Amino acid sequence: MSIDFLRNHAQTLGDFARETAERAAQNPSDFWLRMAAENQTQAAQDAERDLSQAYAEQVGELLDLRLTGPTANGSIALDAFIRIAEPLSKAWQAAAYRIRHGVPQGRGGGEIADTLNLKLAGIAHGSTRILVTGDAATDLTGESLLHATLVQTFRLLRATNDEFYDAVDAIGGRSAQYFGEVMKALGRAGLSAEFSWRSPIGHHVWHGSSEDVLRIRTLLNAVVAPEVYEEEINGCVAGIVDTGRLELRTREGHIHIRFPLDLTGKVQKLSTRKSITIHVSTTKYWDAVAKKDVFKRWMIDVLA
Numbered sequence: 001m002s003i004d005f006l007r008n009h010a011q012t013l014g015d016f017a018r019e020t021a022e023r024a025a026q027n028p029s030d031f032w033l034r035m036a037a038e039n040q041t042q043a044a045q046d047a048e049r050d051l052s053q054a055y056a057e058q059v060g061e062l063l064d065l066r067l068t069g070p071t072a073n074g075s076i077a078l079d080a081f082i083r084i085a086e087p088l089s090k091a092w093q094a095a096a097y098r099i100r101h102g103v104p105q106g107r108g109g110g111e112i113a114d115t116l117n118l119k120l121a122g123i124a125h126g127s128t129r130i131l132v133t134g135d136a137a138t139d140l141t142g143e144s145l146l147h148a149t150l151v152q153t154f155r156l157l158r159a160t161n162d163e164f165y166d167a168v169d170a171i172g173g174r175s176a177q178y179f180g181e182v183m184k185a186l187g188r189a190g191l192s193a194e195f196s197w198r199s200p201i202g203h204h205v206w207h208g209s210s211e212d213v214l215r216i217r218t219l220l221n222a223v224v225a226p227e228v229y230e231e232e233i234n235g236c237v238a239g240i241v242d243t244g245r246l247e248l249r250t251r252e253g254h255i256h257i258r259f260p261l262d263l264t265g266k267v268q269k270l271s272t273r274k275s276i277t278i279h280v281s282t283t284k285y286w287d288a289v290a291k292k293d294v295f296k297r298w299m300i301d302v303l304a
Contacts, residue, residue, distance in 0.1 A: 010047035017044040049122065061136045062121065062198070063150065067128040069191040069210075076128045076189075083185035085130075089118055091171075091178035096149040098172035099244070102260030102281070102298045105174055115145050141264040148244070148261065150197050150204070157195065157206040157216065164219055165285045169296035170244075170258065176220055183217035227284040232303065233257070237274045240267060246299065248278070259299040266302050277303040 017040040024030065024037040067076060067084075096112045097105035105112070117135035134146040152170045156179065159167040168176045186193055186208070193208040208216075235250035245256045246267060257280055259267050270276065279300040287294050 010044065010050070013040065013044040013047045017041045061133050061146065063132045063134070064194075064196040065130040065132065066194040066196070067130070067186075067191045068194070069189070075123075080185065080189040080191070081130075083188070084182055084191075085120075087178040087181035087185065091175045091182060092116060092118065092149055092153070094175035094178060095152055095171035096145050098175060098260075099148050099152065099170070100145055100261045102258070102262065102300070104172055112145075116149070139261065141261065141268070143261050143264060145261065147199060150199065151243070154195070154197070154204045154206060157208065161219070161289060165223075165287060165294045166296065168220075168223060169283060169285070169298075173223070173226070176223060180217060180220035183213050183220065186213045187217060222288055224286055224288075226286070228281060229284075230279065230281055230300065232277055232279055233297070234277050235275070237270050237272050237276060239272065240270070246270070246278075248276075255297065257297045257299050263299055263301070267299075270302070279303055 017037065020033070020037040020040050024034045027033055093112050093116065094105045096116055097103075100112070115135065115137075119133050121131040121133045123130055136144045136146045138144045152167070155163070156167040156171060156176070171179075187210070190210075192210050192213065193206075195204075195206040195208070197204045206212075233248065233250060233255070235248040235255070238247040238249045238254060240246055241256070244261070244264075245258050248255050248257060257278060279302075280297045281300055283296045283298075285294040285296065286292075
């Protein structure tokens with residue numbers, strides 16, 4: 001249904017509800033009229049909620065999480081829901097902190113929770129559908145922290161073995177740990193999951209079968225504590241990627257350096273082929289499957 005239809009529908013139901021409520025107030029002894037007013041008010045509120053969710057979906061603020069399995073038939077055990085929802089919320093907040101600041105989430109992470117403004121928008125019919133909304137407002141550079149966080153979420157969930165460590169590094173180890181807890185909770189409850197999100201540039205879907213949930217959990221469990229150190233890298237700017245990465249041409253070859261949203265303004269001032277020195281935080285992961293070190297870098301500052 002279109003937003004215009006939902007808007008007109010909500011307005012019509014609201015008008016009916018107000019008129020009936022006024023008549024009921026004038027006839028307090030009319031039980032059936034009072035019941036009609038209550039029912040119409042509830043219908044109007046439901047229509048307003050549907051309209052609000054449609055608005056949220058239009059601007060990329062609505063995430064649809066569908067749980068399937070023998071224990072999900074339109075409802076879900078409260079304990080299972082909490083074990084899934086709590087680490088999921090923490091995973092998004094930790095990932096958002098990493099994306100904005102380029103470092104692990106610290107104690108002052110309240111600003112991130114306020115910015116994302118994640119809310120349970122409702123539980124809908126069809127297996128068990130959990131609707132979550134957030135705030136997709138953009139910052140001064142035109143970037144939405146919510147959108148950036150959800151993009152990296154789907155990168156992690158759909159990552160191949162070769163893409164996995166890059167996806168983990170993008171959200172940070174703390175967020176990856178929380179996502180591991182989500183997968184553990186899903187497996188423990190015997191649930192499969194489907195994440196669906198319509199961003200302003202496309203539709204993102206992850207069909208998380210029980211095998212997919214186990215695969216992601218196994219990969220996350222295999223991530224050992226990496227070595228992290230700082231260094232300075234010299235090179236020429238080869239390009240800037242929309243996903244928040246700067247490509248640098250060095251003597252050793254091309255390397256990619258992620259930059260946090262905090263440094264977007266500085267990066268936007270860089271020109272191609274310009275020679276620069278970048279202060280970076282380098283993380284060295286050990287890929288136990290490929291039996292090799294994997295290096296990932298985050299920009300700390302542009303020195304020259």
